[in-house]
Amino acid sequence: MKNQVLLIPGPTYVRPQTLRAQTGTLIGHRGQEYRNLHRRIVEQLRFFLNTKADIFILPSSASGCMEAAIRNGVKQNVLCLVNGAFSERWAEIAAMNGKKVDRLEIPLGKAPTPKLLKEKLQSKTYDAVTLVLSETSTGARAPIEKLAPIMKKYPKTLFCVDGVSITGGEPINVDEWGIDVFLFGTQKALALPPGIAFMSVSEKALEKAQTIKNRGFYFDFLTLKKAADKQQTPVTPPITLLYATIHQLDYILNQETLKKRFLRHAQMAKMVRDWGKNYFSLFTNKNYLVNTLTTFKTPSNFNTEHFLKICQNQGFELANGYGDLKNKTFRIGHMGDHSLETIKLMITTLTPLVENSLPQPL
Amino acid sequence: MKNQVLLIPGPTYVRPQTLRAQTGTLIGHRGQEYRNLHRRIVEQLRFFLNTKADIFILPSSASGCMEAAIRNGVKQNVLCLVNGAFSERWAEIAAMNGKKVDRLEIPLGKAPTPKLLKEKLQSKTYDAVTLVLSETSTGARAPIEKLAPIMKKYPKTLFCVDGVSITGGEPINVDEWGIDVFLFGTQKALALPPGIAFMSVSEKALEKAQTIKNRGFYFDFLTLKKAADKQQTPVTPPITLLYATIHQLDYILNQETLKKRFLRHAQMAKMVRDWGKNYFSLFTNKNYLVNTLTTFKTPSNFNTEHFLKICQNQGFELANGYGDLKNKTFRIGHMGDHSLETIKLMITTLTPLVENSLPQPL
Numbered sequence: 001m002k003n004q005v006l007l008i009p010g011p012t013y014v015r016p017q018t019l020r021a022q023t024g025t026l027i028g029h030r031g032q033e034y035r036n037l038h039r040r041i042v043e044q045l046r047f048f049l050n051t052k053a054d055i056f057i058l059p060s061s062a063s064g065c066m067e068a069a070i071r072n073g074v075k076q077n078v079l080c081l082v083n084g085a086f087s088e089r090w091a092e093i094a095a096m097n098g099k100k101v102d103r104l105e106i107p108l109g110k111a112p113t114p115k116l117l118k119e120k121l122q123s124k125t126y127d128a129v130t131l132v133l134s135e136t137s138t139g140a141r142a143p144i145e146k147l148a149p150i151m152k153k154y155p156k157t158l159f160c161v162d163g164v165s166i167t168g169g170e171p172i173n174v175d176e177w178g179i180d181v182f183l184f185g186t187q188k189a190l191a192l193p194p195g196i197a198f199m200s201v202s203e204k205a206l207e208k209a210q211t212i213k214n215r216g217f218y219f220d221f222l223t224l225k226k227a228a229d230k231q232q233t234p235v236t237p238p239i240t241l242l243y244a245t246i247h248q249l250d251y252i253l254n255q256e257t258l259k260k261r262f263l264r265h266a267q268m269a270k271m272v273r274d275w276g277k278n279y280f281s282l283f284t285n286k287n288y289l290v291n292t293l294t295t296f297k298t299p300s301n302f303n304t305e306h307f308l309k310i311c312q313n314q315g316f317e318l319a320n321g322y323g324d325l326k327n328k329t330f331r332i333g334h335m336g337d338h339s340l341e342t343i344k345l346m347i348t349t350l351t352p353l354v355e356n357s358l359p360q361p362l
Numbered sequence: 363m364k365n366q367v368l369l370i371p372g373p374t375y376v377r378p379q380t381l382r383a384q385t386g387t388l389i390g391h392r393g394q395e396y397r398n399l400h401r402r403i404v405e406q407l408r409f410f411l412n413t414k415a416d417i418f419i420l421p422s423s424a425s426g427c428m429e430a431a432i433r434n435g436v437k438q439n440v441l442c443l444v445n446g447a448f449s450e451r452w453a454e455i456a457a458m459n460g461k462k463v464d465r466l467e468i469p470l471g472k473a474p475t476p477k478l479l480k481e482k483l484q485s486k487t488y489d490a491v492t493l494v495l496s497e498t499s500t501g502a503r504a505p506i507e508k509l510a511p512i513m514k515k516y517p518k519t520l521f522c523v524d525g526v527s528i529t530g531g532e533p534i535n536v537d538e539w540g541i542d543v544f545l546f547g548t549q550k551a552l553a554l555p556p557g558i559a560f561m562s563v564s565e566k567a568l569e570k571a572q573t574i575k576n577r578g579f580y581f582d583f584l585t586l587k588k589a590a591d592k593q594q595t596p597v598t599p600p601i602t603l604l605y606a607t608i609h610q611l612d613y614i615l616n617q618e619t620l621k622k623r624f625l626r627h628a629q630m631a632k633m634v635r636d637w638g639k640n641y642f643s644l645f646t647n648k649n650y651l652v653n654t655l656t657t658f659k660t661p662s663n664f665n666t667e668h669f670l671k672i673c674q675n676q677g678f679e680l681a682n683g684y685g686d687l688k689n690k691t692f693r694i695g696h697m698g699d700h701s702l703e704t705i706k707l708m709i710t711t712l713t714p715l716v717e718n719s720l721p722q723p724l
Contacts, residue, residue: 002387002395011388011601022602023381025364026373026555028679033364059423059557060580061597067580093579187598193388195421195557195600217455218422218429219580235423236549238557238600239373240384317390 004312005342008319009136009165009293009333010188013342014244018192021247022240029239035231037242042231044249045198048167048258049182051174053200056224059238062164062197065183066090066130067097068219069160069199072209073128073181074099079120079157081112081142084135085323086162091130102126108325109295111135111142111288117150121157127208128158128180134166134290136188137322138283139331141166141290148177158205164188168252169265169292169335180205186241189265189292191336192248195241201225265291268334268343275347276332279354283329292335295321297328299359304330307357314349366674367704370681371498371527371655371695372550376606380554380699383609384602391601397593399604404593406611407560410529410620411544413536415562418586421600424526424559427545428452428492429459430581431522431561434571435490435543436461441482441519443474443504446497447685448524453492464488470687471657473497473504473650479512483519489570490520490542496528496652498550499684500645501693503528503652510539520567526550530614531627531654531697542567548603551627551654553698554610557603563587627653630696630705637709638694641716645683645691654697657683659690661721666692669719676711 006013027033042055049055058064070078070093078099080091083106094101104120106112112131121129129151134141144161151159160181163172168189174182183199186192201221209221217223218235227234252261269291273282280296282289298304304320304327311318321329334343368375389395404417411417420426432440432455440461442453445468456463466482468474474493483491491513496503506523513521520542525534530551536544545561548554563583571583579585580597589596614623631653635644642658644651660666666682666689673680683691696705 002389006388006390008390011390011598014388016385019385019387019602022384022555023378025381026368026376026549027364028368028370028373028681029556059421060426061421061599063597064422064580067578071578089579096577096579096582098576185598187388193384193600193602194391194598195603214460215458216429216433216578217451217458218426220458235425236373236547236556237423238555238603240381240555241557241600241603319390 004315004317005346006317007332007334007338007346008317009331010335011194012188012191012333012336013338014191014193015337018244018248021244022193024240024243026239029232029236037246038231041242041246041249044253047253048249049172049174049200050176051200053174053202054206054225054228056199056201056228057233057237057242058197058199059233059235060197061194062162062183062185063089063093064219065197065199066093066162068221069128069130069181069183070094070097070099071215071219072212072221073158073160073205075127075212076100077102077124077126078128078130079104079126080130081117082106083111083140084108084132084137086136086164087130087132090132090162109138109140109284111140112147113143114146114150117147121150121154126157128160130160132162134164134292136165136293137325139290139293139295140284140288143288144177152178158208165292165335166290168261170262170290174200186245189335190248192244193241195238196245264340265335267340268338269294271340271343271347272332272334279358293331293333295329295331298330301359302357307353310353311350314353316346316349366677366679367708368679369694369696369700369708370679371693372697373556374550374553374695374698375700376553376555377699380606380610383606384555386602386605388601391594391598399608400593403604403608403611406615409615410611411534411536411562412538413562415536415564416568416587416590418561418563418590419595419599419604420559420561421595421597422559423556424524424545424547425451425455426581427559427561428455428524430583431490431492431543431545432456432459432461433577433581434574434583435520435522435567437489437574438462439464439486439488440490440492441466441488442492443479444468445473445502446470446494446499448498448526449492449494452494452524471500471502471646473502474509475505476508476512479509483512483516488519490522492522494524496526496654498527498655499687501652501655501657502646502650505650506539514540520570527654527697528652530623532624532652536562548607551697552610554606555603557600558607626702627697629702630700631656633702633705633709634694634696641720655693655695657691657693660692663721664719669715672715673712676715678708678711
């Protein structure tokens with residue numbers, strides 16, 4: 001509900017200053033003033049992602065960028081690393097676009113390992129591999145530092161990575177990790193309103209796109225590239241959301257600094273887990289925890305829905321488990337611009353609620 | 363530039379109240395509060411468009427909806443009625459999605475006639491016909507009242523209509539005109555910030571989609587329909603833009619009223635033309651003038667770019683001609699929430715500028 005503390009894994013709390021940045025008066029999107037705005041956003045995102053690659057600004061959600069990666073990067077075969085609802089969505093998107101999809105299925109709460117990836121890549125030649133770096137349905141973070149060296153041994157295969165629920169909360173090293181397509185939205189750890197997505201696209205990915213037919217228009221890399229070279233978008237961009245974006249990027253990079261932001265995310269994650277582990281077990285394997293959200297497993301006789309309802313009554317909106325995990329888990333999104341004080345207040349508020357909701361020992 | 367009077371054919375002036383409506387705090391998009399918002403927007407848009415059809419809310423520009431119409435509505439053959447840059451874009455989008463495109467080419471500034479449409483439809487069976495109701499590059503409004511009866515004789519052919527630069531400025535009768543897909547954005551005569559698009563989709567179009575493969579995910583009618591039935595979107599919607607949307611729809615329907623809004627657009631169009639005709643000729647054929655924008659033809663020895671620059675210096679941003687019409691025409695967007703007073707002020711301000719810019723008679 002409005003005016004609740006929004007601790008779901010996105011959309012999340014947006015600072016009033018960022019909300020107000022949306023109220024700038026409109027400008028034409030073919031003039032110099034827009035181009036300056038576009039250029040500054042791209043420059044700051046490059047810094048954010050540690051990349052020199054092209055950055056495209058898309059009026060879409062991040063799922064649109066998933067479709068873009070498929071239509072531009074996959075001629076025939078794609079390997080999708082699937083460990084939850086959003087990585088499964090990427091596989092479905094590939095199939096819905098007529099591509100041949102192999103899934104490397106990993107149990108929920110875990111992440112793909114270098115060994116499994118290596119085996120798959122040895123067995124067949126793929127146009128692209130899709131990886132969700134932080135699977136929002138479980139909070140499992142893939143060990144990309146170990147997967148990247150494997151991918152580098154297959155330079156003809158594009159490495160496509162979804163960074164939706166991690167970008168802004170942990171360091172991202174697009175070039176070091178050899179990522180060809182890195183995509184993310186704005187309403188998670190960047191603490192912006194939803195409605196825009198960004199993607200970095202490597203030269204290799206652009207070259208690959210040239211060899212692929214039927215890429216469409218809206219998500220076509222070459223159309224996007226042509227416009228981006230003029231600091232524009234092919235279609236009308238969401239200008240007021242871009243006002244908020246530049247405001248927030250300036251704030252993150254120059255006021256808070258990335259270092260402090262990442263530290264705060266690590267601290268929020270630790271606080272939530274240190275507290276929650278008194279009552280619940282972590283659903284996600286401890287080797288694969290992302291700093292932006294936590295999934296707790298609830299006991300079989302715990303009424304998850306009722307618990308979330310009473311949290312909401314006390315002003316805190318948490319999220320139920322996603323898909324099959326509904327009512328078996330719940331999720332806390334500790335991302336974006338939430339403060340340690342907010343997390344402390346959540347803990348103080350929720351502790352008696354949890355203790356009253358848990359089944360009493362006999 | 364910011365804080366100019368934006369008289370380009372979109373994005374256009376957005377009232378401060380509408381800009382501020384974007385600053386509502388974020389909510390989750392899977393909860394009841396979002397569903398209520400979604401339902402209200404859909405209901406009001408149905409009233410706006412005079413339709414009982416499904417309405418989809420898309421986090422994209424209207425060009426995305428053009429791609430949606432093609433991927434869902436065209437198995438093989440599409441007839442594109444082309445009389446300017448945006449109707450040509452629809453044809454290109456169809457080709458980029460691997461469809462067979464026939465163009466019915468009409469000179470710039472004119473509109474397709476019933477006779478020409480009839481001939482084309484008799485010559486071949488088409489999955490769909492695309493029509494841009496108001497071609498933003500020229501301000502030519504198609505005589506849809508006369509085209510619709512022709513289309514109705516070909517009930518297997520979907521009638522897809524782009525209403526981008528007219529919706530909110532003139533009456534739209536989706537059901538009466540037998541339109542299967544009607545699409546539009548928000549930054550034109552609706553006077554909203556850009557970043558969302560809406561489309562009405564008929565039952566016939568939904569049935570057709572079921573017969574078509576490779577529709578993709580992001581713009582898939584059936585995926586959109588499944589979510590819309592739950593008052594949701596398949597992906598995260600641009601929530602703050604939807605706050606502005608409901609605010610503006612409430613304002614238009616309940617405060618200003620559609621009747622007065624359409625009258626004001628007719629009055630703005632008349633004022634602009636009565637004034638401009640003293641100096642320039644209308645580029646667009648007088649039988650096909652839309653009430654939301656005007657394209658004036660400039661004399662061959664008139665420096666259009668310089669003229670637009672000095673208008674800008676005086677606080678009024680007009681638009682140059684689009685594409686091939688650049689420097690041969692200029693456009694005034696008199697749409698959205700501009701008042702008659704603003705148009706009067708533009709006329710008072712621009713009159714001496716025009717008179718000084720026009721070549722002196724010998």
